[in-house]
Amino acid sequence: MILESQFGTEKVAMELMETFLDQWGLPKDRLDDLKTLVSEGCLNAIEHGNQLNKHKTYQVQFGYQEGCLQIRIGDNGGKTYWKRIPKPHSIDQAILQKQDPRGWGLLLIENLSDRWTYQIEDQETWLTMEIQIP
Amino acid sequence: MSEELLQIQTEFLNSILLIRIQGDMTSLSEPVFTKVFPWNQPDFPKETNSLVLDFTKTDYINSAGIASLIRFLRDSKTHSYTTHAFGLSAHYQKIFRIVGITSYIELFTDEYTTLETLIARQKAQT
Numbered sequence: 001m002i003l004e005s006q007f008g009t010e011k012v013a014m015e016l017m018e019t020f021l022d023q024w025g026l027p028k029d030r031l032d033d034l035k036t037l038v039s040e041g042c043l044n045a046i047e048h049g050n051q052l053n054k055h056k057t058y059q060v061q062f063g064y065q066e067g068c069l070q071i072r073i074g075d076n077g078g079k080t081y082w083k084r085i086p087k088p089h090s091i092d093q094a095i096l097q098k099q100d101p102r103g104w105g106l107l108l109i110e111n112l113s114d115r116w117t118y119q120i121e122d123q124e125t126w127l128t129m130e131i132q133i134p
Numbered sequence: 135m136s137e138e139l140l141q142i143q144t145e146f147l148n149s150i151l152l153i154r155i156q157g158d159m160t161s162l163s164e165p166v167f168t169k170v171f172p173w174n175q176p177d178f179p180k181e182t183n184s185l186v187l188d189f190t191k192t193d194y195i196n197s198a199g200i201a202s203l204i205r206f207l208r209d210s211k212t213h214s215y216t217t218h219a220f221g222l223s224a225h226y227q228k229i230f231r232i233v234g235i236t237s238y239i240e241l242f243t244d245e246y247t248t249l250e251t252l253i254a255r256q257k258a259q260t
Contacts, residue, residue, distance in 0.1 A: 007162060011194070032225035039196050091234030094204050095211060101204035104197040104233050111232045 002057045003042070005050035005075075010042035013060045017071075020062045026069070026133050033112045034069070034131065040105040041073040041127050049075025049125050064133070071129045078123040140166045150184045150252055156191040159199030167202050173213045184252050185210055188245065190221030200233055207238045216240070220248045 001016065003009040014035040021028055038060065045058035061072040093099040109116050113129040140163035145152040153170055157163065172178040172185070189195075195203075210217045220242040222230065230236050242248040 007160060010196075032223075036196075036225070036229065039194075043196060043198065091204070091237060095208045095238055098208060101201040101208070102198070104200050108197060108229065108232060 001060050003060065004054060005046045005052060005056045005058055006054055007043075007046060007052075010039045010046070013038045013042050016060075017062065020064075024064050026064065030131065030133070034071070036108060037071055037112050037129050037131070038073075040108050041071060041129060044105055044127065045073050045075035045077075045125075049077030051077075067132060067134045069131045069133045071131075072126055074124055074126045076123060077125045078121060139163070142166055142170050144170055146179060146182070147249060148253060149179075149181045149256060150186055150249065151182050152186045152188060152249075154188040154191070159192055159195040159202060161198035161202075163199060164202040164205075167206065171206065171209060172215070173209060183215060184256075185215050185217045186248055186252070187217070187219040187239070188221050189219055189223075189226070190245075192221070192226075195226055195229070200229070200235070203235065207235070211238065218242060218248055218252065220244055 001013065003012060017034050017038050018028065018031060020026075021031065021034075042058065042060065046052060050056040050058055056076050058076075059072075059074040061070075061074075063070040063072070094101045109127075109129060112131075114132050115130040117128050119126040119128070140155065140157040140159065142156070143154040145154070151172060155167075159167070168174065172182060207217055217238065218240045221244070222241060227236075227241060230239070230241070242251065
């Protein structure tokens with residue numbers, strides 16, 4: 001699916017995750033985790049990859065093969081993407097040392113997925129998240 | 135599909151400020167959330183020392199919403215308030231643990247348990 005780079009569009013992708021699981025007859029015990037992965041991946045694409053440009057779009061793809069659910073999200077950030085992702089501090093740094101309170105998306109992706117990678121090309125970036133669902 | 139805008143209601147009970155949060159906690163909700171910060175209100179009762187967040191009607195919290203919450207906790211701690219919460223789904227309790235927010239917010243299961251515990255603690259201190 002292709003979505004506009006506006007906050008709120010990630011909820012469309014989140015809802016379609018449940019439909020995808022239904023179509024494949026997959027269990028839903030990790031549905032909330034999967035929705036959060038979709039949400040955070042989309043938000044990265046909207047805010048960092050596409051810099052909140054409403055005229056840009058991002059893509060969301062779901063796949064399932066041999067016990068592995070794959071979520072892929074592509075934006076137009078390209079090679080400038082990595083420079084713009086806020087690096088998460090620890091919660092203690094954020095609260096006690098008043099460091100930047102943002103940047104938790106990648107931490108959530110790291111903890112909720114079994115594997116995740118970025119593929120960065122000149123004009124686009126693809127985030128791939130994999131979750132084992134037997 | 136658009137975001138469900140945040141709506142907040144507040145209630146004072148003894149020295150407790152109860153903040154009821156309804157809607158989505160995202161980047162767009164921060165201005166609304168910031169308004170209820172007691173340290174931003176000149177008429178706020180000075181005897182208040184505990185802040186309780188009611189997440190019963192909060193269905194969606196993303197990482198930007200978590201950042202808003204962290205700013206709240208940071209200021210809360212600076213102003214010597216204790217912060218507590220109830221009504222979080224099991225999923226968001228897990229999210230809070232992953233981020234580490236649970237080190238700065240005490241989580242309860244429901245409103246009654248939250249308020250009874252805080253009131254009992256206040257009585258024990260007097």
